[in-house]
Amino acid sequence: MNDCKATTWPPPPEPPRQKELLQDLLFSLDDEQRLLNLAARFQPAEDYPLAPHCYSRCLLLRNPDGREVMVARWDQGAATPIHGHPRYAFVYVLRGRLQNETFQHTDQGLIPGERRICGPGDHIYAAGRKGRFDNAIHRVTALAPSLSLHVYSDDALKGISWD
Ligand SMILES: [Fe+2]
Numbered sequence: 426m427n428d429c430k431a432t433t434w435p436p437p438p439e440p441p442r443q444k445e446l447l448q449d450l451l452f453s454l455d456d457e458q459r460l461l462n463l464a465a466r467f468q469p470a471e472d473y474p475l476a477p478h479c480y481s482r483c484l485l486l487r488n489p490d491g492r493e494v495m496v497a498r499w500d501q502g503a504a505t506p507i508h509g510h511p512r513y514a515f516v517y518v519l520r521g522r523l524q525n526e527t528f529q530h531t532d533q534g535l536i537p538g539e540r541r542i543c544g545p546g547d548h549i550y551a552a553g554r555k556g557r558f559d560n561a562i563h564r565v566t567a568l569a570p571s572l573s574l575h576v577y578s579d580d581a582l583k584g585i586s587w588d
Pocket residue numbers: 508509510563
């Protein structure tokens with residue numbers, strides 16, 4: 426059983442480092458290649474909070490419409506629940522090794538899809554249906570201590586969870 430409950434840390438009170446880059450990320454969600462180019466230029470800090478046996482979500486920038494850029498720091502073995510996403514979701518691995526398992530939602534329930542191991546520079550991108558929070562259903566498991574950059578449209582925490 427997965428009892429990891431991720432904590433979300435608010436954006437820092439001072440203007441974020443690399444603010445222009447973060448804003449460009451927020452407004453490039455419909456362009457996978459541009460997101461990749463921007464993410465490759467992102468310079469992570471050294472001090473993201475560690476949640477033992479779990480992962481922490483550290484918000485870097487959030488737009489009033491719910492778009493957000495955040496960094497997740499993963500302890501080894503941490504796993505998300507099986508969950509869906511808003512219209513756009515982009516994940517870029519900065520450090521470590523993340524396993525991504527996809528699922529299809531059918532009348533018979535969830536059916537496992539593919540499993541992929543992502544290392545530094547690898548990414549996950551999904552463009553789904555507007556106004557829905559059950560797009561791109563997946564589960565992420567950290568196979569090593571990891572750091573990843575995430576960009577979402579709408580309100581990512583409304584993503585539907587199946588666990
Ligand atoms: Fe996700």
